[in-house]
Amino acid sequence: MASSKGYHLLFFFFFLFLNASTGLCCYSHLFSFGDSIDDTGNWLHYAPVPGPVSQLPFGQTFFGRPTGRFSDGRLIIDFIAEALKMPFSPPYLAGKTAQDFRYGANFAVAGATALNQAFFKNKGLIVDFTPYSLEIQIRWFKKVLHLLGPTEAERKKIMSNSLFMVGEIGGNDYNHPFFQNRTFEEIRTYVPSVVNAIYASANDLIKLGAKTLVFPGNFPIGCIPVYLTIFQSNNTNDYDPKTGCINWLNDFSQYHNHALQRKLKKLRHLNPNVTIIYADFYEPTMRITKSPLSNGFGNTPLMACCGGGGGKYNALIRCGENGSTVCSDPSKYISWDGLHFTEATYRVVARGILEGPDAIPPILKKCRC
Numbered sequence: 001m002a003s004s005k006g007y008h009l010l011f012f013f014f015f016l017f018l019n020a021s022t023g024l025c026c027y028s029h030l031f032s033f034g035d036s037i038d039d040t041g042n043w044l045h046y047a048p049v050p051g052p053v054s055q056l057p058f059g060q061t062f063f064g065r066p067t068g069r070f071s072d073g074r075l076i077i078d079f080i081a082e083a084l085k086m087p088f089s090p091p092y093l094a095g096k097t098a099q100d101f102r103y104g105a106n107f108a109v110a111g112a113t114a115l116n117q118a119f120f121k122n123k124g125l126i127v128d129f130t131p132y133s134l135e136i137q138i139r140w141f142k143k144v145l146h147l148l149g150p151t152e153a154e155r156k157k158i159m160s161n162s163l164f165m166v167g168e169i170g171g172n173d174y175n176h177p178f179f180q181n182r183t184f185e186e187i188r189t190y191v192p193s194v195v196n197a198i199y200a201s202a203n204d205l206i207k208l209g210a211k212t213l214v215f216p217g218n219f220p221i222g223c224i225p226v227y228l229t230i231f232q233s234n235n236t237n238d239y240d241p242k243t244g245c246i247n248w249l250n251d252f253s254q255y256h257n258h259a260l261q262r263k264l265k266k267l268r269h270l271n272p273n274v275t276i277i278y279a280d281f282y283e284p285t286m287r288i289t290k291s292p293l294s295n296g297f298g299n300t301p302l303m304a305c306c307g308g309g310g311g312k313y314n315a316l317i318r319c320g321e322n323g324s325t326v327c328s329d330p331s332k333y334i335s336w337d338g339l340h341f342t343e344a345t346y347r348v349v350a351r352g353i354l355e356g357p358d359a360i361p362p363i364l365k366k367c368r369c
């Protein structure tokens with residue numbers, strides 16, 4: 001029979017194994033906010049008619065079924081959860097109890113904007129895909145926080161030991177006006193408001209006690225098939241000769257990203273004891289686009305894997321609609337459905353912010369589970 005000392009040692013090593021397997025040696029919870037780049041199922045629980053994302057081929061690569069993710073498989077937030085040895089974050093609208101959110105929650109909803117709907121209504125824009133802006137997602141989080149931590153001390157502990165992914169958010173604030181024929185000059189004026197909305201949400205989380213927050217920038221929209229289709233031009237100067245992407249659209253993405261980084265610099269200055277990470281989604285996507293073959297992708301980096309209707313970008317018909325087709329190997333494509341990305345692309349982007357060089361500091365720097 002084993003000695004009492006032996007049992008204590010066995011229990012100790014079991015506890016270490018359990019801690020490592022759940023990622024608790026790094027963060028106790030993972031919380032994320034955003035739009036369809038991050039949505040792990042909230043759209044399915046909100047929308048009365050969810051559309052093609054509720055059917056195959058969405059989800060085919062990893063899950064083998066649709067899960068509400070706008071991709072063929074896992075998203076960036078899923079790869080982060082895996083790297084932290086945590087379960088995938090459950091969609092907020094699918095949970096009810098503290099047990100449902102014991103490792104965190106995902107508040108992202110497809111179509112969500114950083115700004116509330118009143119902003120767009122005042123501009124004469126139709127933005128009614130979802131009312132769940134970033135401000136509302138933060139309110140949802142506060143409800144979950146009180147569910148998980150009935151006392152202030154418990155809530156403070158959760159906040160200080162959690163990782164917060166604030167975005168990607170802001171893309172839809174620009175998608176709607178771009179797709180409703182607003183001018184480039186007008187849409188540029190929205191950027192300070194979008195960035196301020198992200199900043200305000202960050203302040204809310206920090207005031208509650210958040211110690212580690214990640215803020216992703218925007219993707220290069222000038223390389224996205226839907227944008228390439230809508231804004232096709234006969235002017236060769238509009239295009240990058242090395243990639244075929246539209247220069248002025250990518251310049252806009254960078255304009256947003258630089259504005260966000262300036263705001264985060266201010267946030268760091270005001271909160272020196274908080275780790276504030278900028279996650280660069282732009283550069284890793286451009287690296288793949290510039291050299292797809294050397295990064296394990298195919299030789300058609302600007303085409304959607306799932307779509308149809310002809311055209312050089314395969315994005316005239318939405319994925320899952322009548323007339324659309326799906327490629328045989330999504331891992332060779334950057335774009336999944338013309339607006340969102342494949343699991344293969346998300347894996348590359350996630351690796352860059354988890355391990356570097358696309359986040360300073362990399363998310364895993366303090367995590368050696």
